[in-house]
Amino acid sequence: MVCQSVEGERGILMANNQVHFFDTTLRDGEQSPGVSLNVHEKLELAQQLARLGVDVIEAGFPIASPGDFEAVKLVAQRVKGPVIAGLCRATRGDIDVAWEALKGAESPRLHTFIATSDIHLRFKLQKSREEVLEQAVAAVRYAKKYTSDVEFSAEDASRSDLDYLCLLVEKVIEAGATVVNLPDTVGYAVPDEFGRFIRTVRERVPNIDQAIIAVHCHDDLGMAVSNSLAAIANGATQVEGTINGIGERAGNASLEEIAMALYTRKAFYQKEVGLNFREIYRTSRMVSSLTGMVIQPNKAVVGKNAFAHESGIHQDGVLKERTTYEIMSPELIGVYQSNLVLGKHSGRHAFKERLTEMGFDLAEEELDKAFKRFKELADKKKEVTNHDLEAIVKHELFTPPEKYRLNYLYFASGTQLIPTATIGIVTNGEVVEDAACGDGPVDAAFHVVDRIIGIHGELVEYKLSAVTGGKDALGEVTVRVKVNGRIYIGRGVSTDIIEASVRAYLNAMNKADYDRCRGETGRKITIDDPTNGHEGKGK
Ligand code: KIV
Ligand code: ZN
Secondary structure, three states: OOOOOOOOOOOOOOOOOEEEEEEEOOOOOHOOOOOOOOOOHHHHHHHHHHHHOOOEEEEOOHHHHHHHHHHHHHHHHHHHOOEEEEEEEOHHHHHHHHHHHHOOOEEEEEEEEEEEOOHHHHHHOOOOHHHHHHHHHHHHHHHHHHOOOEEEEEOOOOOOHHHHHHHHHHHHHHHHOOEEEEEEEHHHHHOHHHHHHHHHHHOOOHHHHHHEEEEEEEEOOOOOHHHHHHHHOOOOOEEEEEEEHHOOOOEEEHHHHHHHHHHHOHHOOOOOOOOOOHHHHHHHHHHHHHHOOOOOOOOOOOOOOOOOOOOOHHHHHHHHOHHHHOOHHHHHHOOOOOOOOOOOOOOHHHHHHHHHOHHHHHOOOHHHHHHHHHHHHHHHHHOHHHHHHHHHHHHHHHOOOOOOOEEEEEEEEEOOOOEEEEHHHHHEEEEEEEEEOOOHHHOOOOOHHHHHHHHOOOOEEEEEOOOOOOOOOOOEEEEEEOOOEEEEEEEEEOOOOOHHHHHHHHHHHHHHHHHHOOOOOOOOOOOOOOOOOOOOOOO
């Protein structure tokens, strides 16, 4: 352990020292405004979460849309190791659909919920406390018919009447709930109060030892991580959150921050964390890249500046003894140096070794593809750094097979010219070509793509950043494109920023076309649907 200063501090010792990490990046995280992951991206991320070693992956809310259903089913069938959970409201219809999606999992979990605060009961559900209690118990009993692993969440627990909540928790445990989750749904709690709240529930509910106590905190007041830690110190043994803290509104508790707090301050919390810490950084980058949600540079643990020392005094101190200003080591979470260089003479073997060091374990075929892209890049760029390699792997390999691929691109632009683009796109083994004008070369190129694919995309957001420093740096473009009311995220990299833009746009439009071919409408049921599932929305 890096930090020496905690010796002698006293933590609260619990009989069971292991904290279970429940990741809901694919469900609550995907509820972030403007984020929409397709089935392939969800599977990719779930596989990475399994490598990170989370205990539970909440793969989605199967009744929300056919896409969610399909994603949960695929993750359940393919991802081994963690428990795979699917969210469902406290109704038979939701539970049936969730089970249908989950049943292929090695260890499936049904996660059913209903709101318990008076404010939700009165305005959202229009039900009495008795009715909600009855519905919660019935849902857990029904879910138990399918599986022994049933989690029950009391939505808005932190604002619920404590006596009522304790009674309800007792009854759902009696009905068979093995995990009881007490969320701070609207991020209203503060750490002391939330810790006391968890302790009180533990002390008052007579059969609480028959279930795991979980917490799920939102970050509206910026206290989701602190509240989660306070809950852990008071007896919660499952913590729910997302990577990078993404999620509804201000987001969820950031799992990597909780993990590193428990690790770095182990003498205080006295808890074990079963994660592969070295996968933290890579998971964080993958989440950011797939969701298009940029990580703020000063974000704890995974921000670009989290381990950067700017002031002379700090630099001097770190050079003399790292622990003067560094309480965690970047290597521990898998941050790799970006200045290790490969060039155009580097062979396949060196290339493979470097990717392995960086944690990418590629199949031969994937390696061939990545090596080809590396050689193309090395022809244009003298030095290829680890960050360039990561960009290649992410963009070229984490993209599922696409129906439309860029074959060539010409554009003409200048102060005295009408910007024009000509593009060739390979589809079904043929090259389709077209040309168009626009306000600029990017606009012109996007018009051509629209014409060839036959879908109109509305560009909602465009971001360009350099992967590394230097004039020959790779440009990385992320676009958000709206098609039929749904947002698609596309990413592309190239040393040429127009080419990177076209690759990114094409990436988004391929996803839109995939949905169009499957007749996916983009409509989703949200967890706050006021009918609470009473309109018989089966699949
Ligand atoms: O925030 C919340 O209360 C939730 C529940 C559905 C677990 O996401
Ligand atoms: Zn939530």
